[in-house]
Amino acid sequence: xxxxxxxxxxxxxxxxxxxxxxxxxxxxxxxxxxxxxxxxxxxxxxxxxxxxxxxxxxxxxxxxxxxxxxxxxxxxxxxxxxxxxxxxxxxxxxxxxxxxxxxxxxxxxxxxxxxxxxxxxxxxxxxxxxxxxxxxxxxxxxxxxxxxxxxxxxxxxxxxxxxxxxxxxxxxxxxxxxxxxxxxxxxxxxxxxxxxxxxxxxxxxxxxxxxxxxxxxxxxxxxxxxxxxxxxxxxxxxxxxxxxxxxxxxxxxxxxxxxxxxxxxxxxxxxxxxxxxxxxxxxxxxxxxxxxxxxxxxxxxxxxxxxxxxxxxxxxxxxxxxxxxxxxxxxxxxxxxxxxxxxxxxxxxxxxxxxxxxxxxxxxxxxxxxxxxxxxxxxxxxxxxxxxxxxxxxxxxxxxxxxxxxxxxxxxxxxxxxxxxxxxxxxxxxxxxxxxxxxxxxxxxxxxxxxxxxxxxxxxxxxxxxxxxxxxxxxxxxxxxxxxxxxxxxxxxxxxxxxxxxxxxxxxxxxxxxxxxxxxxxxxxxxxxxxxxxxxxxxxxxxxxxxxxxxxxxxxxxxxxxxxxxxxxxxxxxxxxxxxxxxxxxxxxxxxxxxxxxxxxxxxxxxxxxxxxxxxxxxxxx
Amino acid sequence: xxxxxxxxxxxxxxxxxxxxxxxxxxxxxxxxxxxxxxxxxxxxxxxxxxxxxxxxxxxxxxxxxxxxxxxxxxxxxxxxxxxxxxxxxxxxxxxxxxxxxxxxxxxxxxxxxxxxxxxxxxxxxxxxxxxxxxxxxxxxxxxxxxxxxxxxxxxxxxxxxxxxxxxxxxxxxxxxx
Numbered sequence: 001x002x003x004x005x006x007x008x009x010x011x012x013x014x015x016x017x018x019x020x021x022x023x024x025x026x027x028x029x030x031x032x033x034x035x036x037x038x039x040x041x042x043x044x045x046x047x048x049x050x051x052x053x054x055x056x057x058x059x060x061x062x063x064x065x066x067x068x069x070x071x072x073x074x075x076x077x078x079x080x081x082x083x084x085x086x087x088x089x090x091x092x093x094x095x096x097x098x099x100x101x102x103x104x105x106x107x108x109x110x111x112x113x114x115x116x117x118x119x120x121x122x123x124x125x126x127x128x129x130x131x132x133x134x135x136x137x138x139x140x141x142x143x144x145x146x147x148x149x150x151x152x153x154x155x156x157x158x159x160x161x162x163x164x165x166x167x168x169x170x171x172x173x174x175x176x177x178x179x180x181x182x183x184x185x186x187x188x189x190x191x192x193x194x195x196x197x198x199x200x201x202x203x204x205x206x207x208x209x210x211x212x213x214x215x216x217x218x219x220x221x222x223x224x225x226x227x228x229x230x231x232x233x234x235x236x237x238x239x240x241x242x243x244x245x246x247x248x249x250x251x252x253x254x255x256x257x258x259x260x261x262x263x264x265x266x267x268x269x270x271x272x273x274x275x276x277x278x279x280x281x282x283x284x285x286x287x288x289x290x291x292x293x294x295x296x297x298x299x300x301x302x303x304x305x306x307x308x309x310x311x312x313x314x315x316x317x318x319x320x321x322x323x324x325x326x327x328x329x330x331x332x333x334x335x336x337x338x339x340x341x342x343x344x345x346x347x348x349x350x351x352x353x354x355x356x357x358x359x360x361x362x363x364x365x366x367x368x369x370x371x372x373x374x375x376x377x378x379x380x381x382x383x384x385x386x387x388x389x390x391x392x393x394x395x396x397x398x399x400x401x402x403x404x405x406x407x408x409x410x411x412x413x414x415x416x417x418x419x420x421x422x423x424x425x426x427x428x429x430x431x432x433x434x435x436x437x438x439x440x441x442x443x444x445x446x447x448x449x450x451x452x453x454x455x456x457x458x459x460x461x462x463x464x465x466x467x468x469x470x471x472x473x474x475x476x477x478x479x480x481x482x483x484x485x486x487x488x489x490x491x492x493x494x495x496x497x498x499x500x501x502x503x504x505x506x507x508x509x510x511x512x513x514x515x516x517x518x519x520x521x522x523x524x525x526x527x528x529x530x531x532x533x534x535x536x537x538x539x540x541x542x543x544x545x546x547x548x549x550x551x552x553x554x555x556x557x558x559x560x561x562x563x564x565x566x567x568x569x570x571x572x573x574x575x576x577x578x579x580x581x582x583x584x585x586x587x588x589x590x591x592x593x594x595x596x597x598x599x600x601x602x603x604x605x606x607x608x609x610x611x612x613x614x615x616x617x618x619x620x621x622x
Numbered sequence: 623x624x625x626x627x628x629x630x631x632x633x634x635x636x637x638x639x640x641x642x643x644x645x646x647x648x649x650x651x652x653x654x655x656x657x658x659x660x661x662x663x664x665x666x667x668x669x670x671x672x673x674x675x676x677x678x679x680x681x682x683x684x685x686x687x688x689x690x691x692x693x694x695x696x697x698x699x700x701x702x703x704x705x706x707x708x709x710x711x712x713x714x715x716x717x718x719x720x721x722x723x724x725x726x727x728x729x730x731x732x733x734x735x736x737x738x739x740x741x742x743x744x745x746x747x748x749x750x751x752x753x754x755x756x757x758x759x760x761x762x763x764x765x766x767x768x769x770x771x772x773x774x775x776x777x778x779x780x781x782x783x784x785x786x787x788x789x790x791x792x793x794x795x796x797x798x799x
Contacts, residue, residue, distance in 0.1 A: 072658060099669070106660060145798055152670050166717035168678075168726040168779065170661075171670045193672040220732035222651070222659035233652065240645075244756065294790050297758060298673060299643035304756050306641045310673045312791065320794050322673075 002026040003227035004069030004515040005034075006108045010131060012124055014210055015059065015116030017133050022113060030518060031609075034068030034110065036093025036491035037533035039082035042113065043091055044536050047084065048616075052545035056086035056202075057184050057209040059117035065175065065215065066111035067101045068494035069516050072223040073232060074508065075239055076496030077101050077301040079175070081198040083206050086186045087362070087416055087442040088467045089548060090541030092201030093491040096175075097300040098192025101494070103173030106219025118211040121182075123151070126217040127159065127172075136213035143355035144178050144194055145322075147214065151176070155216055165220065176214035177204045178357020180404035184209040185414035187362035187403065187443075191354075195308075195324040196300070199359025200442065200469045202416070227517025235511040242504050243304045249498060250297075253307035254328035256285040258346075261328065261447065262336060266571040267454035269337040269446050271375075271390055272368035273437045273561055276448045277569025280341040288325065288343045298324060305499055313344045313351075318393060321351035326360070329470070332446035333364025338371060339390025352397040356404035361468075362416055363403060365443030367396050369417045370409070372435050378428055384409050417443055419548070437559045438468060440541065440550050445470020450562055451571040455482065458576050459585045462556045463598065465537035471497060475588045478526040481505060485530045492533065531592065532608040535600050539616045552597040552620055556585065597622060630704020631742055632766030633750055635677055635775070637786050640760035642667055642675035646749035653748045654738075661732050664740040665749050668779035671799050674787045677760060679749075680706055680727050680740040681775035684768055688739070691722025697739075704766055705742040713737050725776035 001007030009022040024038075032038040046062060047054050054060050064082045071077055079101035085092045104112070107126050114124075121136040139147050152171040159169040173192075180188035181204030188204025189197025197204070207213075226232040243249075248256060262268040262278040270278050281287075289296075292313060297306035308324040326334065326346060334353055335346035353360050373379040374388040381387050385408055388395050402410030413420050418438040425432050437444050439461040447470050449458045456473050463474030464484060472491065476483030481500055490497040493512055500508060509522050520529070544550055558576055565575045586596045593604030599617050600608075647663035655662050665679040682704050689697045689706065696712035697719060699705070713736040719728045720737075728737045740747075753761040766772065780799075787795040 102660065148672060149798065156670075165730050165732060166715070166720060167729040168720065170666055170668055170779075195672075220661040222655065222657035222662070225657065229656070240755075295638070295641075295673060297639075297641035297643075299641040301644050302648055303643050304645065306643060306758075310790075312794075314792055314794070322791065322794070322798075 002029050003517045004073070004224055005029060006105060006110045006224045008109050009111045009113055010109045010126065011113040011115070012131070012133070013116045014114060014118040014122065014133070014212060019131050030520070031529060033492045033529065035066050035080035035095070035494040036082065036488060037529065038066055038492070039064045039080060039093055040091050040533050040536040040540070043082065043084065044540065051084070051540060051543045054084050055546055056084040056089065057205060059210065061206055061209070063114040063203065063206050063210060063212070064111065066494070067105055068492055070493035070495045070512060071101050072105050072302065073226065073236065073515050074493070074495035074499070074511060075236060075243060076303040076305065076499040078494050078496050079104070080491055080494050081190045081203045082201065083203055084540070085201040086205050087202040088440045088541055089544035090465065090467070091537045092466045092469065093488070094190070094198035094201040094203055095491050095494065096190060096192050096196050096198035097496060098173065098175070098196050099301055100173030100175040100192055100215070100217060102223070102301045103217040103219050105223045106221050107217050108219065108221055112215060114210060114212060117209065121211050121213050123212065123214040123216060125155065126215070128218070128220055139213045140182060141179060144176065144191055144357055145355060147176050147178070148174055148194065151214060151216055155218065159218065172216045172218040174214055174216050177207045178355065178404065180357045181205055181208035182213070183404065183406045183414065185403060185406065186416040186419065187359055187366060187414060188357055189359040191357050194322070195354045197357070197359055199361055200466060202359070202362065204357055204359070226515040228514045231514040232511060235507055235514060239499070239504050239507050239511070240304045242502060242507070243499050246305065246501055249307050250305050252285045253309060253325045254498070255288060255309070255325040255331055257328035258331035258335065259284040261332065261454060265453040266451040266566060266569045267448035268332050269368065269437070269448065271339050272337060272372040272435065273448065274372065275568050276450060276566055277571065278336055278341070283335065283341050291343045292347050303496065303499065307498055311347045313347050316344065318344050318348040321348040323347055323350040323354050326350040329446050330360035330364070333361050333368070337364050337368040337446070338396045340393050340396070341391070345391070345393035348393045349397050349400065352400045356401055358400060358404055361445060362443045363400055365437060366403065366413045366417045366420060367399055369420070369435055370399060370413055371396070373424065373432060378430065378432060379409070379424070416441065434560045437561060439464065440467040440555055441548055442468035444468035444559070448562070449558070450566050450574050450576060452574070453571065457584065458558070458581050459588050462558055463585055463588050465534050465541055467541070475584060479522065484534065485526050488530055488533060489525055528608060532610055534592065535605065535608055535610055535613060538598065538600065539613050542620055543616060552599065553622070556598055595621065629765040629767065630682070630702070631745060632682060632704065632764050632772065633679070633740070633742070633747055634762050634764050636760050637676060637782065639758055640667065640675040640677050641758050642669055643756065643758070645752045645756060646677065646761065649748040649752045653743060662738065664738050666729065668783065670780060670783050671787050674783050674790065676779045676782045676786070678725070678727060678779050681725065681772055682706065682766065683773040683776055684770065685773070687722045687724065688719040688728060691718050693718060703742045703745045706739045707741060708737050708739055710736045723776055724773070725778055727776060
């Protein structure tokens with residue numbers, strides 16, 4: 001088997017309760033590697049012919065949990081979750097940190113492929129070679145903290161009883177969904193630990209639609225051997241040192257941006273993106289540090305950076321709220337976007353989102369959307385059940401729970417902002433899509449483009465095969481992070497892109513060669529392997545369906561609001577310039593070998609070895 | 623020249639400082655097994671309750687109940703470092719040492735038939751180095767005087783988790799642990 005791989009994937013069919021081992025040839029792995037690119041390959045091979053009719057929340061969807069050869073080697077361990085997305089109706093490689101990928105690799109599997117739908121709530125348990133489908137009815141409806149508590153207890157008890165090895169058993173790795181996933185909302189994350197979510201894509205809802213509450217793993221083996229261990233270890237040490245020098249990320253995580261992105265770059269969502277600037281010093285990361293941090297460093301497996309901080313509110317009306325930092329995205333979407341500018345309030349809304357298994361970005365976007373509709377009198381106190389005033393953390397927390405549990409107006413909002421806007425528009429007889437900040441059905445990350453002073457270029461989202469994803473954006477040079485090729489490789493070799501700064505990009509490629517023993521270079525990735533991944537993702541995104549489809553000429557576009565001038569701050573008056581946007585979009589597409597509407601040319605498809613996509617793309621050529 | 627017996631080493635531990643990065647497990651398994659192998663590590667970080675990380679490894683009790691508990695004479699104390707040494711030939715992985723340890727610290731090699739107990743890397747523990755380099759300082763080395771108090775650290779992870787969770791989360795700990 002190829003170095004860096006266990007060489008086995010576990011396939012579980014929840015309908016027949018059968019499982020089997022799936023193997024891919026070394027040649028195929030060289031071409032698709034793992035994680036996001038392999039997900040695109042598996043999904044398109046199996047579902048591509050009927051893509052338009054596959055309901056992402058139906059039993060016919062396939063849910064993937066895939067590691068890559070660098071998982072467990074590159075500092076910062078992640079897993080890639082994928083399937084047909086109930087947000088974009090395309091393919092998203094959504095990664096999340098935690099202990100599960102390590103336990104899965106130590107069990108001798110590179111990934112899990114889940115098909116079908118279970119009759120009743122179940123969870124999958126992998127203890128080395130022993131795989132079981134277990135009843136999860138006692139876990140259904142439970143929040144993340146309770147789910148983990150119960151699963152740890154019962155797995156550790158069973159390990160003590162069943163396994164040949166005598167020892168004090170350590171807790172397993174768990175990947176799970178909260179109530180938001182169980183209720184098949186489109187704004188649910190696939191979760192790990194208390195607070196980590198694979199949110200983009202909406203795979204929490206896919207997992208819930210399959211009646212799959214969790215996958216639990218405990219492996220007692222080593223991670224798969226590297227081709228050149230000595231070299232790999234030297235590189236890991238260099239990468240570690242580079243991470244340790246990255247003081248801002250280590251000290252504050254991404255959380256420092258909660259103040260900075262508002263006050264400095266004017267690109268933070270404020271009250272549903274009505275503004276992108278604020279100068280609220282109360283939102284400074286130093287206030288978080290002094291008021292709510294319980295733990296300065298909180299890491300996932302093998303990570304020297306520890307960008308997460310454990311925060312809690314233990315006194316006052318919001319007491320009992322526990323979450324991580326929050327990181328920038330959740331700080332913005334569950335804070336400023338809801339008009340909340342106090343650490344305690346944002347810890348409260350984040351804890352609610354974590355406990356319910358919501359994606360902080362998708363849910364924060366739809367809550368902000370609801371907030372604006374309330375501000376404009378379109379949604380009333382009668383519709384919601386209570387007033388939804390900007391800055392009221394308790395009210396937004398309450399609405400978040402209603403979304404996760406699909407109660408009242410929450411049932412509509414659970415469809416995500418864009419789909420909710422279509423429904424509310426019908427109900428109220430007024431077009432409200434202009435208040436939605438989405439890209440092809442996905443809420444856009446909390447980095448605006450109007451000021452043009454933050455990292456995403458004005459084409460970042462419109463040209464992105466992962467739509468609203470802010471971590472791997474379009475319009476960026478293939479050699480630069482966080483362009484969708486470089487970051488797409490992190491999602492494919494499956495490692496944490498937050499440890500991918502400066503010199504570490506080069507070291508990552510060296511480590512990839514040391515672990516796999518292959519000679520793959522950054523150019524092989526940018527010109528062929530990664531480019532092929534983007535082409536498959538683009539095909540899936542354009543076919544879309546069944547509920548919504550996107551037309552390249554119309555929908556490779558920014559939210560309407562972003563063409564309106566910023567109303568406040570030092571960048572007041574700035575907006576996206578349509579002519580410049582169109583020119584840059586064309587230029588970027590051409591750099592990928594795509595036409596001006598973002599359709600890969602037949603020559604490009606030939607070069608990438610995916611001529612079979614021509615029958616899809618020919619329909620979109622003008 | 624009289625040779626004074628050096629005071630043995632001790633790996634001090636500060637639980638709230640542990641980030642749960644588990645790099646100690648990575649370097650321990652690399653040093654002893656040449657592979658990244660968490661369940662073969664002599665130090666294991668428990669996180670039964672997320673955020674409440676408990677590095678769990680030998681606390682080198684003066685009276686070493688594990689040595690007394692072994693029926694095959696497979697365990698002994700290295701007088702220079704203070705580490706418990708496992709004789710791989712004599713050990714048959716029966717697990718009596720685990721039962722004898724108040725913290726159930728020893729663990730079994732996942733593939734071979736012998737117990738795993740921290741050997742202090744013969745005086746220069748790799749786990750301490752990586753923790754210090756990472757500036758987490760959850761582990762550091764110290765000279766160990768003879769004291770019954772060190773045995774207090776030989777405690778089951780679930781008991782330590784409860785205590786630390788209460789310190790962190792007060793009245794809310796109960797529903798988390």
